[in-house]
Amino acid sequence: MNSSESDTLPGAAPAREQVLREVVARLLGANDGTDPRVQMLAQLTVQVLLAEDDDGND
Amino acid sequence: METTECTGLEEVDLPPLPEVVAELLTMMGENTLHGACVARIVGRDPVLAGATLKLANSSFFGLAGRVACMQDAITLIGLNAVRNMLLILGMRRALKLPPGCFDTHAFWLHGLETAVAAREIARARGACGDDAFLAGLMHDLGKLLIACACPDLYARIDGYRRAHACSHADAEEAVGATGHEQAGWVLARAWKLPDVLAAAISRHHAPGSDDPDLVHVVHLANLLAHLAQGTDGTDPAPRLNTASWQRLSPAESDLLNALVAVRRLRRRSGEWRALLDQT
Numbered sequence: 426m427n428s429s430e431s432d433t434l435p436g437a438a439p440a441r442e443q444v445l446r447e448v449v450a451r452l453l454g455a456n457d458g459t460d461p462r463v464q465m466l467a468q469l470t471v472q473v474l475l476a477e478d479d480d481g482n483d
Numbered sequence: 484m485e486t487t488e489c490t491g492l493e494e495v496d497l498p499p500l501p502e503v504v505a506e507l508l509t510m511m512g513e514n515t516l517h518g519a520c521v522a523r524i525v526g527r528d529p530v531l532a533g534a535t536l537k538l539a540n541s542s543f544f545g546l547a548g549r550v551a552c553m554q555d556a557i558t559l560i561g562l563n564a565v566r567n568m569l570l571i572l573g574m575r576r577a578l579k580l581p582p583g584c585f586d587t588h589a590f591w592l593h594g595l596e597t598a599v600a601a602r603e604i605a606r607a608r609g610a611c612g613d614d615a616f617l618a619g620l621m622h623d624l625g626k627l628l629i630a631c632a633c634p635d636l637y638a639r640i641d642g643y644r645r646a647h648a649c650s651h652a653d654a655e656e657a658v659g660a661t662g663h664e665q666a667g668w669v670l671a672r673a674w675k676l677p678d679v680l681a682a683a684i685s686r687h688h689a690p691g692s693d694d695p696d697l698v699h700v701v702h703l704a705n706l707l708a709h710l711a712q713g714t715d716g717t718d719p720a721p722r723l724n725t726a727s728w729q730r731l732s733p734a735e736s737d738l739l740n741a742l743v744a745v746r747r748l749r750r751r752s753g754e755w756r757a758l759l760d761q762t
Contacts, residue, residue, distance in 0.1 A: 445714070452710050454650050454719025462728055469735065470710040473742045477750075 441478060445471045498631075500674035503528055504573035507566060511617070512677055518562050521569070522553040531572055538568050541754075563613065567598075570620065578627045584638050585630040588756045593708055593718075594620045595755070599748050600704035600711075600741040607737035608696070618683035618701045619708075621676075625667030625684065626651070629660070636660050650721045652688050664688060692726045699727040704741065711745040 449467045456463045506524050510516040525532045532553060539556040540548060550556045557565050571591055580587065598619030605615035630637040636658075644654035655662045668685035676684070682694055683701040690698040702724050709720035748755075 448714050448716070449710060451648070452712060452716050452719055454648075454709075454721070455653065456720060456722055460723070463723055465735065466706070466710060466723070466738065469738050469742055470713075473711070473739065473746055474713050477746060 442471065442475060445474050449474075497628075497670060497673045498577040498579075500676075501573040501577050503531055504570055504577070505674075507569060507573075508676065511566075511613070516562065516566065518554065518557040521557060521562065521565060525553050525569065531569065531576075534572050535565065535568055538572075539565070563616075567595075567616070567620065570617070574621075574624070574627070578631050580627070580630055581634045584634040585627075588752075589718075590623065590626065592749070592752055592755055594623060596708035596711060596745045596748055597622055597701065597704045599744045600707045601700050603741035603744050604700045604704055604731065604733065604737060605697075607734070607740070608700075608731070610696075614679070614697060615700050615704070618680055618697055619704050621680065622683055622687045622701050622705060623663060623667070624670055625663030625665065628666045628670045629663060632666075633660075645717070648717075648719060650719045652721055688721050689724050690727055690730075692730070694726075696730065699724075699730045702727045703731060703733065707738065707741050708745055711742055711749060713746070713749070 446467070449470045450458060452470075453463060453467060458464070458467070503524055507516065507521070510520060525535060535553065536550060536556060539550040539560055550559055553565075571594075575587070575591075598616040601615035601619035602612035605612040626637070629640075639658050640651065640654045640660055643649075643658050644651055647654070647657070649657070652662060652664075664685045664687065668681060671681035671684045679695050679697050682690075683698045686694060686698055687701045687705055690702050706720045706723060709716070709718060712718065
């Protein structure tokens, strides 16, 4: 899945976010990463994982 | 799907559905499941009763030493939690696995994660979510049957999946094996599980437009549970089914809630592993 600057989640460390995007892209397996529905699922998953990072840093 | 091996699952000596599980499912189907009934059913099975109390007193629930009888367990940790523990323990008892060929912890953790996601999605659609939870918990039952009946084949499927970083279903197809959906259907029929539950077990990867909502809910929940593996995930998701997305039209907020619920459960997977080891 492609990541663009406009997709970057507010406040997220870009490197960490990029790692998570790659992790989620792997977990999507044979799903079509250009499918908007799949992109939405990936984006939400990254969002949840990043939020956990924030919780852990509190 | 072409099958070249282990196709005769109907001829395998299928394990009977444990009596406790059968009674629980019947009562759930009739909406007559009450604490006193569960306590009475489990009371007839000392091994299961002991294991359930052990679980209830485990660190998982933070009630160590406080749960003295089945009625206490139901009062303190809830009827649904006790029911779910009994279903897992009953199915584990029925399907004895050869040592080393199957990651039981990962299997039940994924079942629980799918169950939690399915319940969230179902609730967002106005359902109570209990049926969805149960279907999510049991959706991969066919994997257990294949691992029990054909352990060498299961090991080949799992080996292929790991080597090619593909989904379990794709690995089954690649090695020409009976799919776990088909195996699950065989077991669901033998156990006379409710039709809707059998449908979720046998068609959760590619529900059709005629399938009931529950099958589509389990499909999406399964996908979310795979994604929620996060950085420690090694099991890629199956393909998103267009018919399921069209049927459910999930809101972003509902998907987010389901993912958060699964991650919350996953953060406690260490406790869950310890809990399973104790039984």
